[in-house]
Amino acid sequence: xxxxxxxxxxxxxxxxxxxxxxxxxxxxxxxxxxxxxxxxxxxxxxxxxxxxxxxxxxxxxxxxxxxxxxxxxxxxxxxxxxxxxxxxxxxxxxxxxxxxxxxxxxxxxxxxxxxxxxxxxxxxxxxxxxxxxxxxxxxxxxxxxxxx
Numbered sequence: 684x685x686x687x688x689x690x691x692x693x694x695x696x697x698x699x700x701x702x703x704x705x706x707x708x709x710x711x712x713x714x715x716x717x718x719x720x721x722x723x724x725x726x727x728x729x730x731x732x733x734x735x736x737x738x739x740x741x742x743x744x745x746x747x748x749x750x751x752x753x754x755x756x757x758x759x760x761x762x763x764x765x766x767x768x769x770x771x772x773x774x775x776x777x778x779x780x781x782x783x784x785x786x787x788x789x790x791x792x793x794x795x796x797x798x799x800x801x802x803x804x805x806x807x808x809x810x811x812x813x814x815x816x817x818x819x820x821x822x823x824x825x826x827x828x829x830x831x
Contacts, residue, residue: 724808727807727808728808730807730808731806731807731808731809732809734804734805734806735804735809735818738802738804738818739818739820741778741779741780742780742800742801742818742819742820743820743822744778745774745775745778745779745780745800745802745820746775746780746798746800746820746821746822747822748774748775748778749770749771749772749774749775749778749780749782749798749800750771750796750797750798751774751822751824752767752770752771752773752774753767753768753785753796753798754767754794754796754824754826755770756769757787757794757826758826758828759828760828767785767796768785771785771796771798772785775798775800778800779802780800780801780802781800781801781802782798782799782800783799783800783801783819784797784798784799784821785797790825793825793826794825794826794828795823795824795825795826796823796824796826797821797822797824798822798823798824799819799820799821800819800821801817801818801819801820802820803815803816
């Protein structure tokens with residue numbers, strides 16, 4: 684019985700095998716730079732989404748404050764004043780928004796105040812670009828003058 688032992692020498696490889704690795708030198712660098720650029724763009728996009736939702740919340744808060752201030756102006760219980768449109772505009776400006784619509788009315792015998800405000804959004808990546816755009820929010824306040 685004859686036994687043969689084959690040894691694998693890792694230092695002696697064919698030339699074409701070594702040439703294959705020599706040609707791929709630097710491929711990891713290109714891949715890394717590409718992934719970093721993609722991650723940066725994704726980060727900027729997510730930042731814009733965060734700014735969008737934060738501004739939408741701020742616009743809604745401004746509309747709520749303006750609507751409640753106008754409601755207090757209309758309420759004879761508190762006797763604060765008699766200029767609900769001015770109060771709504773003032774509170775919208777205090778919240779860095781602009782009042783675009785103001786309506787009073789009634790619903791089932793209760794006075795109502797509806798205020799619509801807009802707030803400017805500046806984004807880096809989302810359209811329409813560097814100029815930004817406006818978000819609007821609407822709030823309606825019902826005044827129950829006959830509490831139980």
